[in-house]
Amino acid sequence: EAGVVQSPRYKIIEKKQPVAFWCNPISGHNTLYWYLQNLGQGPELLIRYENEEAVDDSQLPKDRFSAERLKGVDSTLKIQPAELGDSAVYLCASSLGDRGIYEQFFGPGTRLTVL
Amino acid sequence: AQTVTQSQPEMSVQEAETVTLSCTYDTSESDYYLFWYKQPPSRQMILVIRQEAYKQQNATENRFSVNFQKAAKSFSLKISDSQLGDAAMYFCAYRGESAGNMLTFGGGTRLMVKP
Numbered sequence: 001e002a003g004v005v006q007s008p009r010y011k012i013i014e015k016k017q018p019v020a021f022w023c024n025p026i027s028g029h030n031t032l033y034w035y036l037q038n039l040g041q042g043p044e045l046l047i048r049y050e051n052e053e054a055v056d057d058s059q060l061p062k063d064r065f066s067a068e069r070l071k072g073v074d075s076t077l078k079i080q081p082a083e084l085g086d087s088a089v090y091l092c093a094s095s096l097g098d099r100g101i102y103e104q105f106f107g108p109g110t111r112l113t114v115l
Numbered sequence: 116a117q118t119v120t121q122s123q124p125e126m127s128v129q130e131a132e133t134v135t136l137s138c139t140y141d142t143s144e145s146d147y148y149l150f151w152y153k154q155p156p157s158r159q160m161i162l163v164i165r166q167e168a169y170k171q172q173n174a175t176e177n178r179f180s181v182n183f184q185k186a187a188k189s190f191s192l193k194i195s196d197s198q199l200g201d202a203a204m205y206f207c208a209y210r211g212e213s214a215g216n217m218l219t220f221g222g223g224t225r226l227m228v229k230p
Contacts, residue, residue, distance in 0.1 A: 033218075042119075042206050042220025043160070056215065089158060100148040100210040104218060106160035 002026065004107035006092050012113045018080035021110045025073070025094030032069060033104065034077050035091040043091055049075065050098060079112075087114045117142045119209050121221035128197045129229050135182075136192045136224050138207030146212035149183065149190045154223075155203040163205070166190065168212075194226075202228045 005024040013019050025032050030051050035043035046065070048056040051072035060067065064083070069075040079086055089109040095102040118141045128134035140149070151163040166174045166183050173181050178198075182191045194201055207221040 040223070042208070042223055043218075044220070045217045048217070056217065091158075091160065093160075098215065100146075100212040100216060103162055103165070106152075109158040111158070 004092055004094055004105055006090075006107035006110055008110055009108060010111050010113075012115065013082055014115050015084055016081040018078065019082050019112060020076055020078045021090050021092075021112075023075045023077070023092030023107060025075075025092070026105055029094035029096055029105075030072070031095045031098045031102070032075050033093040033095075034067060034075070035093065037089040037091055037109070039088070046077070046090075048098070055098075082112075082114045084114050087112055117144075117209050117211070117219045119207055119219050119221035121207055121224050123224045124222075125225045125227065127227040127229060128194070130197055130199060132197055133193060133195045134197055134226065136194075136205055136207075136226065138190045138192070138221055140188050140190065140207070140209045140221075142188070142209065142211075144211050147216075148210050148212065149181075150208040150210070150218075151179070151181070151190075151192045152206045152208060152220075153201075153203045154206060160206075164192065197228050199228050199230060202226055 032049040034046040037043040047060045049069045067077045091109045092107045093104040095104045120139045147168045149166045153161045153163050164176045178195045180193045204223045206223045210218045
């Protein structure tokens with residue numbers, strides 16, 4: 001069974017440029033999560049999807065961040081414009097459902113460096 | 116809001132020895148799950164072990180076991196017969212049982228294994 005796929009693995013951009021990250025969850029997983037992981041810290045949830053609906057985006061900085069999950073499968077997270085403080089790892093995870101009993105499977109993440 | 120605290124930023128262990136990583140959490144919920152995740156340099160978060168709060172018996176997975184003290188809100192991870200491949204960041208995480216609860220991570224413990 002294929003795991004959660006993310007691309008790119010690494011991205012280096014200059015500040016004020018746009019950037020997008022892509023995630024393909026495990027087949028059949030209805031719930032998809034985007035996390036932000038700063039260096040030396042644990043991941044923090046940015047947004048959670050149930051199928052194509054964003055059901056929890058309270059932690060997403062909406063002035064510059066946006067996300068979509070068209071057709072309820074793969075998802076894209078965008079930053080426009082990027083700032084120096086956005087340098088971090090962006091993790092995507094998926095699970096069968098949203099209750100605590102369901103394990104979250106993580107992708108390898110995208111490491112973003114903003115110069 | 117739930118919080119998860121890992122008080123050991125770094126730990127080291129000799130190969131084949133045993134090491135214990137500490138974790139405490141704060142919650143007012145009665146039904147929840149606790150997890151230990153391993154994150155090697157490849158950044159892939161891997162679930163090591165999980166504990167359901169309603170279970171009194173401590174979870175074990177091969178060389179990994181937990182000491183779950185519900186009243187003290189403590190959840191430590193014991194790694195027996197440590198191997199070089201165990202070297203990684205370890206994150207303790209909490210999640211409420213109900214739908215909509217998010218996974219809350221601690222700050223992580225870096226484990227080094229000495230040959």
